[in-house]
Amino acid sequence: MDQDRETAAGREALRRELLAYGAASRTLNEWISGARALALLRAAISSGIFDAARTPSTVGEISAATGVEGPRVADVCLALEAHGVFERDGESYRLSEDYAALASPDALQSLPDLLAKERVLGRALESAASSQDAAFTELTSEDASAMALGVGMRPSSPTARALWASALAGMAPELYGLWEGGARHLEIGCGAANALLSLLATIPRLSAVGVEIDGGAIAIARRRARELGVDDRVELRHADARDLDEEASFDSANWSQQFFPAEGRGEVLAAAWRALKPDGYLLATMFGEPPGSAEALREPTGRSYALDRLAYGGWGVPVLGVEELREQVEGAGFEVLRTVSPPPNPLMVSRGIMLARRPKT
Template sequence: MTTTEPAPAPVPAQAGAVPGPSADEVAERVFGSVLAGFEAFAVYVGDRLGWYRDLHAHGPATPAELAGRTGTQERYAREWLEQQAVAGLLTVVAGTGDADGARRRYGLSAGAAEALTDPDSLAHLAPLPRMLAAAATRLPQLLEAYRSGGGVSWDELGDDARESQADLNRPWFLHALPGALRGTPALHEVLDRPGARVLDVGCGAGWSSLALARAYPRAHVVGIDVDAPSVGAARREAVAAGLGDRVEFRLGDAAALAADGGYDAAFAFECVHDMPDPVAVLDAVRRAVRPDGVAVVVDEAVAEEFTAPGDEVERVMYGFSLFVCLPDGLSAPGSVGTGTVMRRPVLQRYAQRAGWSGVDVLPVEDFAFLRFYGLRR
């Protein structure tokens, strides 16, 4: 007599299921995301502890040498060095047969050194994981904001966030912005006026303001921001650069401070999407800029319309929006809650409500992940 096991009951179809990736594809995607997250945090560690900079300055090191030179703990240094070599960011240059790894020496290639230690390089992305780390420290607050409303302000995200933003923008503003402006005649002619007054709304740590002043030595630049630590850092940089007589930094809301009029040009670099009330600020900018002046919004170069799946730029911008920009914007009462992914029709709507007739995309290409918009009277 034989018996047979009963056939397993079929798994019921998911209610409302729609076509999409398989379970294996989703699992692989989640695994890859976690792997990338771990590696980003390891870059954060190497950046914050000075390990990359030490390897670049002093050459290949064993774990003991790196720990001794940087005042850190050898066992952690060894684990980090091994992880970085496995990830392909560091190179093992000696001691490959060392069983316990204590005598292995690790070094940085020229390309890795540029991307991870050179603050003047356009490829310098070591500051980027700082933004991820800033958001990670606030995940409980973010979850609460998602449940009940409100947000997490820029000030609450702390120094990692503000330093990440400043250090990522620094090389682009100092080295790429002057050429971009000179290559756009409508902007260059105004900025090159003798005694031109230039307004920099949402100036942050001031690198955009300093770049404008350096590129146009006859101009006087006024930077405005609501973040006190950033304004303090900007003032120190202006003094260090010898530009304190031509660059002024003010702490406050641009909706009020920009209304003193008489500016030849106004810029808003990567900040309109963060503003609780962008219409009020754009209206203040309109009133502050002379009729024969120019006003420019520089914001994320997102797609013209929502498309899913999206490309890597869209994906990273939604990441910034979920964990940084949208929570920051919604931390202010009555915020419109724009988020990082501000497409042109949204900016057009804000501009028109502020009294501008429209916006035009300016011919500035390959400028980080940013797009230049001219506000039209």
């Protein structure tokens, strides 16, 4: 009898340990499942299986369209169905409603571009503890282009253009009115020109110059400008923003400061000050403030801030709060007018803007 009790007690102790381990690993298991699901989605896109299901298609039809053997296609389709990417109707598979929306040509961001950007950020996070990361300006052209394409909303989407224009009109109405009247605008660190081309496509009297240090990103920006039919109103320069030599030539400038390492930021701001006309406006995108409590840190926006701080900080970019950025901008001679933080947008690194002005004297 005593032995039976000991056996039962031992089994109960093991059961409790198993339950405790399961509870402790719940979040980790969710992360692992998410990583596997992303790997599956990337594989489906790169193999062509994802695109083949934009219209209802059987396993055999998808196999013929992609060149992937039938049994492998069947397994991929089953896994995609399990994760809500595909829906099945009889023998045919098609994109689910959510993924058809995400993969639409008019979606706010290209799904492959979004995944490519996250892969770059993932590598940055994996190496963040080593203190051996390259500066953002030293990323490979492939990675720099992936970041340039994946951050923000794509200018080919009418909805994205309208959202960006509406946000800026609300946050800086005096600046937006200036653009509508036919201003000359400077984009410092334009990347693949997501924001710049969206503005040009929305505001027909606006003209602009975009400056970008990465040659791959600027080539993409030039191609997109031609596709949108705004290339006659924009000059896209492959150059270091510190080398800008215009003086009092622009009515406004936007500085994507989240992509500028600590070294050289003062020179970039000095170049922006010279390039702006007296009373010209400077927009600076912001990381926003750190979470104010342990509870806020564990919220989705708090977790996003912490990961951005780690990744971008690893690239040598100072993750400045509002007052720190204000001090830097004012130290370059600008007058800060206000800061505005719109509702979070998961596609944007920016958590708001700082609007400043070059004084007349």
